[in-house]
């Protein structure tokens with residue numbers, strides 16, 4: 299599934315968040331979406347899911363306008379989403395949440411049980427967690443369950459908002475391996491994250507949002523070879539954050 303946009307613009311009130319974005323992400327790509335807090339990464343993911351509408355411009359899925367394409371349920375079912383929050387019903391057990399999400403996607407969980415159990419076994423050490431209520435889950439457990447839900451129906455387009463936040467290093471490694479195993483020539487994965495070292499291990503392409511526009515959009519190789527070898531220093535150079543003095547802060551906090 300190829301995705302893209304032409305002249306995509308989104309504002310909240312008078313604040314322009316995304317301004318005239320034009321891009322293409324080809325099948326087989328894993329796009330790392332980077333940018334400072336408030337740069338508009340989640341906003342772009344919301345637009346790609348179809349939850350929010352752009353003010354102007356066109357979102358393209360397999361070359362078709364997302365608004366036209368969205369009318370086709372089959373296409374919607376090919377999208378998997380890990381939102382930043384609000385995905386789980388705290389009252390349900392994890393197993394109930396899995397069944398509920400499967401119902402929403404219109405898939406028969408019993409015939410996909412091998413796949414679901416394989417994902418759960420891989421991400422959770424102990425499968426008894428599936429009988430616990432989501433409300434009792436730790437941050438990392440919620441994230442892992444959210445990932446399983448996002449991949450439940452083997453989507454061709456996967457949109458992951460902060461998949462690594464709240465994960466311990468071992469769990470993050472599992473998720474990196476999981477994403478690399480899922481990546482395939484007919485799929486696209488979009489990963490919004492602040493964790494550069496993790497992004498580096500999964501992304502084939504990078505998009506850096508800054509001040510409503512892409513400061514960079516291209517392959518990982520092009521990004522890191524454009525003068526710097528390290529992802530973090532390349533990003534810092536691109537976004538050029540101001541060095542701020544901590545003198546006043548020190549005085550106030552002393």
Ligand SMILES: Nc1ncnc2c1ncn2[C@@H]1O[C@H](COP(=O)(O)OP(=O)(O)OP(=O)(O)O)[C@@H](O)[C@H]1O
Nearest residue numbers: 310311313315333334335336337338339340341342
């Ligand atoms: N529903 C909303 N109503 C009003 N403003 C919003 C809304 N959603 C996002 N914004 C604003 O849009 C801007 C972009 O927010 P967004 O959540 O997309 O950023 P982000 O890059 O995902 O940030 P972070 O890295 O902190 O998660 C912010 O200034 C935010 O306050």
